[in-house]
Amino acid sequence: MKFEHFAVNVPNAKATSLWYEEHLGLSVKKKMAEAPYMTFLADDSGSVMLELYSNPKGETLDFESLHPLAVHLALVSEDPAADKERLIAAGASAVSDDVLPDGSHLVMLRDPWGICLQLCKRAVPMI
Numbered sequence: 129m130k131f132e133h134f135a136v137n138v139p140n141a142k143a144t145s146l147w148y149e150e151h152l153g154l155s156v157k158k159k160m161a162e163a164p165y166m167t168f169l170a171d172d173s174g175s176v177m178l179e180l181y182s183n184p185k186g187e188t189l190d191f192e193s194l195h196p197l198a199v200h201l202a203l204v205s206e207d208p209a210a211d212k213e214r215l216i217a218a219g220a221s222a223v224s225d226d227v228l229p230d231g232s233h234l235v236m237l238r239d240p241w242g243i244c245l246q247l248c249k250r251a252v253p254m255i
Contacts, residue, residue: 133177133179134177134201135181136189136243137189140182143240145159145165145169145180147219147239149169151218152203153172155174156169156170157169164183164184165180165182166181166183167179171203191242191243196223196236199244202245202246203245204250208247211247212225216237220245221237223238223244224236228251232248232249234246234249
């Protein structure tokens with residue numbers, strides 16, 4: 129089996145998906161213009177998707193209260209320091225910035241809605 133998508137029920141799917149399109153470079157594969165605003169966003173490989181929606185039938189997590197290690201979206205970044213500054217200027221907030229003993233650079237941020245994003249530049253790429 130392989131992943132098709134990972135789904136997250138968010139408070140404002142329209143705004144969240146637009147921010148992810150504009151600032152993370154994710155591309156729309158399918159988008160609903162009406163509630164629950166289900167949007168499928170693909171990474172630049174085109175093989176992994178994130179689904180965002182605002183569906184009152186399901187629970188919306190309090191992302192701000194969750195520790196980044198409880199749940200986060202990890203993205204490959206060629207320049208985590210530059211991407212960190214760019215995303216903070218776009219409304220994200222800094223959580224941590226670590227260089228691991230193997231030389232990997234991991235930056236943790238929260239998007240404007242509190243969802244944790246990890247920017248990864250691995251010393252040895254995993255994908």
